[in-house]
Amino acid sequence: MKPKVPALAIIGLLAGLLLTGCDDKPTEEKGFAGLADDAADYAQVTPGKPFVFPNDHGPHNDFRIEWWYVTANLTDSEGQSFGVQWTLFRNALPRPKGLQGDVSGWSNRNLWMGHAAVTSEDEHFAAERYARGGVQQAGVTLAPFAAWIDNWSYTSQSATDDPLADMQLQASGPQFNYQLHLKATQALVLQGNQGFSQKSEQGQASYYYSQPFFQADGSIDIDGKTYQVSGPAWLDREWSSQPLTDNQTGWDWFSLHLADGNEVMLYRMRQKTGEPYLTGTWINKDGSVEPLAATDIQLVPEETTDVEGRDMPTRWSVKIPSKALEVEVEALNPNAWMNLQIPYWEGPVSLSGTHKGVGYLEMTGY
Template structure:
């Protein structure tokens, strides 16, 4: 076990119980932290910014892009916030008990670039700030920031997202063309039969334009993006080892968010949100969505299901997804697979697949 994986344990809180406590410690007890409450409504713009009373949250952006020559590529931008202990005041600026983690990636059919950043809260190296109706989330010089031209009612209507790794950088401008989508029951998203849940909403209607710079030069890109916001104090049950998650933009204008949480005993808990072209969500509980692996691929010494058969009979959905690059492995301190996918079958489209706990 090396130092990098040990740093990962920081994020997973306590070393010896990591894999007994769900992926990345997400199944650890929530004692001392604010609990996710079905009756608490999600309100904007306040809920765009950080919730330090909850143990974990993230801002998760995935973009399916095309360059000027028509080549498909994907970009990912994520900032996680983690409380290492319930808030109890701090005695100096290095000690606010919050740890921030950033992940960024660019995926091409034959290349996958990724980078990772850690920061402690309290130093302004990373943070979340909502002033008036403008939001800024940052870690180092990576940022997700409202443009001044954002609409008065929607802080995330126009944002700029940027990141920089050892070998890549990007800056993307995003404009939303649809409403926010609350998953589950008004944003209360159940994650297990034992009732673990999180607050979860998305902005899946972004149009993107921007520049991605790689070692061989800069390229203009455009396409679609999906922003996920989620926070909780105990999102997973203790025996849940990981999940497979998809977000898909179909050519019909409809969208799908679906996940399948895997328990150690091989049982699965699924959940899905079908989003109509006008943004109207329909939530599906456990069992409605079916995700079956059909293609596996060896990456980073593990075997992962990079191709899936996905059905949601209620919406007449019967598709197969294929990865743009099956080697889209995020080999950081918390390793997982995250990359662009294409769907064929009843609904043509593109989107992102995330697989954790392999």
């Protein structure tokens, strides 16, 4: 059995290793991915934040961790299914006293990490990038909007009131590359309580919004073969400083595109002791949202697959009785293992039952 390393756990470690030479020595992490560490040196997540766009599309350098996260469920002209993932993570070390703002050069306190992957029914390939902040290796700008790490990028294609409404996405690895155009059909949505997404009974939380109404088209290349593809895509944006407790071992996250035009987001935060913490959002096809409490959600693993020595739940029963939703969620490729420095499972899923649809599943900490 291989050691169980949770997704993102290595971010804090690498931040310490890469930035130790600047001034601080890395300290031992507590809890899942170090995200239960004391957050006194960072900004705090509190209810009632007024979201301001486009500013909140950019970095929040006073917070410890944030990400720009895109997934797409795609098909080609022959009906073959594929999945694409693109993620940019920003992680910050505490600032020394007297150091304000997002400084340039080697005094910058940010570490950037990129993940990209493509998945088909038979294959799954992933790649990663790491970069220091302040030296133009990676970052996010607002005018125009661009998120990048090396030559991977997620960039705005038109100047509109919503800079994320028309996007170009690209990344590559040794055995894959993709170029996708993403066009939003509705406004973005705030998750949780007006963007305040609670992650534990103790009150840990993140700021969280999504664009679940992207339509994507473009090309993907897998092992030298090119496919013209299209389908729904989803952007997640989260930032926090202490989103988890040291009792939480990882999460199972679902983004579901229902065939009737509605969307669903579900989080299942697993704990060392006690029942998992459940939260979610029902997103109506008109863009209005309905927060889901734990009592609204039934989320049960039904079948596991041995993946790299881990029992990964690759078929789930998902029920939301108030919405008459009762579906089986099954992985397109049960072996969609992100075999990177930070190993975790991430891949496309399909739905059957009372509702048809597709989506994405991320499982960390197994």
